[in-house]
Amino acid sequence: MDDDALYVARCQSGETDAFGVLYDAYFDKIYRFVYYKTFSAEVAEDITSDVFHKALQKIQSFDAEKGTFSAWVYRIARNSVIDYYRTKQTVVPIEDVFDVAVDDRTVESLDAHATLTKVTEYLKTLNAKQREIITLRIWEERSYKEIAEIVGGSEDSVKMAFSRGIRELRERCGPLSPLMLFVACGLASSVLPFFDIS
Amino acid sequence: MKPTLEQLLTDIYALDASLREQDAEVRSLVQNLLTEKPVVAADAAFRARLRAELLAERTVVAPKIKQPALPWWLYYAAPIGFATVLILMLVPEYTKTQAPFVPTAVPTTIEQSAPEADEALFMDVPVESPAAKRGAAVSTESEQSTFGVAADMAQSDLLYVGTQEPGQVVLVESALLTAPAYVVIQEIGQSEAVLGMSDIMLLGEQLPFAVTLQTSLLSGSMYEAVLYQDDGDGLRATTSDVVVFAMSFSVSVR
Incomplete structure (x- = not known):
């Protein structure tokens, strides 16, 4: 039994303090995961709060034999984001909230804005599932097995989607692609402030 | 464990060996994705407030009562048993109502x-x-x-x-x-x-x-x-x- 399962078991037997340990271990990860999908600190806070409240309420239903606590709490987060956009009645497919998030985002700083622009330009070229898998693998450092548990599907299908996503990114963002030129200019402008013509 | 650039590349080439031919481009792409990961930090006050809120919800978490596992066949046997008991209860009632009229003493x-x-x-x-x-x-x-x-x-x-x-x-x-x-x-x-x-x-x-x-x-x-x-x-x-x-x-x- 891993540490998570141990603390979940203690929590299920009535030791609410054990949930504090799980919270400390997963707060940053869940917050980031939600933030990457919403690009708004305010919304990310609301959804993160919702995720942990749900996790605490449903902790009794968690079954360690069916998967890890990590995958379970990420799934709650994923569903909460979908619910958030469903209540906003967006016209885009609920699974594909990335574009809406970019348009609606509240940017905290100019630096963050620049970084987000570059990142989102990269990732916008992918479909929603590929984008989610790549961010979970590269940014969130989740294993393929965990990603499969979070997004649904087999480990092999996750690996396949990841590989295709990388291939598509390489094809669209090759050395001479307009996107790469755009990214390169962005990087240069941040290094050389005197290029700022404003 | 945090995957390094080399680990990620090894992963990617294991999944699609043909990408190895464009190693320089793939390496640059993955490197960019890694370095441009948005730095996200939640507000410390929010983090502490939420933690306190959650731990205050002690009453929500009740000890899990584990139900004893029943053998699988019991799930099938139970309805059959119930139906049998029902039939045994109803048949005598039916036969009683179908019994021929027999005059009996009157109080x-x-x-x-x-x-x-x-x-x-x-x-x-x-x-x-x-x-x-x-x-x-x-x-x-x-x-x-x-x-x-x-x-x-x-x-x-x-x-x-x-x-x-x-x-x-x-x-x-x-x-x-x-x-x-x-x-x-x-x-x-x-x-x-x-x-x-x-x-x-x-x-x-x-x-x-x-x-x-x-x-x-x-x-x-x-x-x-x-x-x-x-x-x-x-x-x-x-x-x-x-x-x-x-x-x-x-x-x-x-």
Whole structure:
């Protein structure tokens, strides 16, 4: 039994303090995961709060034999984001909230804005599932097995989607692609402030 | 464990070896993705506030009560068992309602409140009859039975004697016994004389049988057929045996 399962078991037997340990271990990860999908600190806070409240309420239903606590709490987060956009009645497919998030985002700083622009330009070229898998693998450092548990599907299908996503990114963002030129200019402008013509 | 650039590339090439041919581009792409990962940090105050909120919800988390695991076949056996019990409960009720009509004795109280002579054939055990006098032992079900609830008597002792012709024989058309018993034919009236009695019969439904009398039945008179349950001594003793059923019958010339 891993540490998570141990603390979940203690929590299920009535030791609410054990949930504090799980919270400390997963707060940053869940917050980031939600933030990457919403690009708004305010919304990310609301959804993160919702995720942990749900996790605490449903902790009794968690079954360690069916998967890890990590995958379970990420799934709650994923569903909460979908619910958030469903209540906003967006016209885009609920699974594909990335574009809406970019348009609606509240940017905290100019630096963050620049970084987000570059990142989102990269990732916008992918479909929603590929984008989610790549961010979970590269940014969130989740294993393929965990990603499969979070997004649904087999480990092999996750690996396949990841590989295709990388291939598509390489094809669209090759050395001479307009996107790469755009990214390169962005990087240069941040290094050389005197290029700022404003 | 945090995957390094090299680990990620190894992963990617293992999944799609053809990408290795564009190693420089893929390496640059993955490197960019890694370095441009947005730096996201939640507000510390929010983090602490949420933690306190969650830990305050102690009452929400109740100890998990683990249900004992049942064998898989029990999930199938339970409905079958339930259905069987239901059938066993309903079938006797159905057969009772389908049972043929069997006239039975009518309680004394009804006799008193319904004095019509036409019904006298089926009204029996008069207040002052010998059976009533020995009534402490008379079947309660018999006493309380009516025509409408004859079916309820199916599980108790029954006797049916139709209208008889004058003579020294009484034909008992049916008898249902729950224990060894015998039939006594006697006059209704002051004498209450015993005119004859059958042999002791074993329990169960009896075929029609005749009881031979010492004295002839007279037309226009009323008589009584009384079913006595043997007390186990094998002797027909009306003083010690128990009356379980009684019905009156008339005699007429056909």
